[in-house]
Amino acid sequence: MAAAGPSVFLLMVNGQVESAQFPEYDDLYCKYCFVYGQDWAPTAMVKETALPPAAQRGEGHGSPELGHWPSLSSSQGLEEGISQITSKSQDARRALVWNFPIDVTFKSTNPYGWPQIVLSVYGPDVFGNDVVRGYGAVHVPFSPGRHKKTIPMFVPESVSKLQKFTSWFMGRRPEYTDPKVVAQGEGREVTRVRSQGFVTLLFNVVTKDMRKLGYDTGPPDTQGVSGPSTPQGLPR
Helix, strand or coil, rough: CCEEECCCCCEEEEEEEEEECCCCCCEEEEEEEEECCCCCCECEEEEEEECCCHHHHHCCEEECCCEEEEEEEEEEEECEEEECCCCCCCCCCCEEEEEEEEEEEECCCCCCCCCCCEEEEEECCCCCCCEEEEEEECCCCCCCCEEEEEEEEEECCCCHHHHHHHHHCCCCCCCCCCHHHCCCCCCCHHCCCEEEEEEEEEEEEEEEECCHCCCCCCCCCCCCCCHHHHHHCCCC
């Protein structure tokens, strides 16, 4: 009897919230969470085992750069996290470096509601109160491999100068009750925001059984291989 085909595919994501650029601010920390559709669910995280010879030659779905082959374990990945507080580097970049790890695995039956990561950056104001310094969101890359994303951040703005002064004086700046609203479009058109800062993310993405379910995210010999993604519009 032929073995039954897979009923779900897996999306395995690891990487890190690498750094940020907020020229006007210092001593910041970052929170992240994932937003995904109803057909998606977190599942067991990736466990790293020895790399088989075929993957060492770049054949298959492993990660030759990391030197490991993904297999499932019973432990759970993290859907959200909060980083340490970091200060600006002393070099010319003046970057805020976190290198905060991300590691989570999702399962789904279809790509609708592909996961997004939502970032919220916080830091002290002149009175020592923690206030939001930026919100941002980006989809987890669709194609397997290594990806580097720079996310433009923004903050909500008060609608009047009086409200702006009051919020500054009271240490209660405008912010979202639930940061996950950043990944949604509903109601965003009535929110006044201001661009402020950038955050850099590194992703290592591995997919499993997507091709068997009829979804093509790249050539067969590069699915899950860590490396630069092919720019859109260029021949592969």
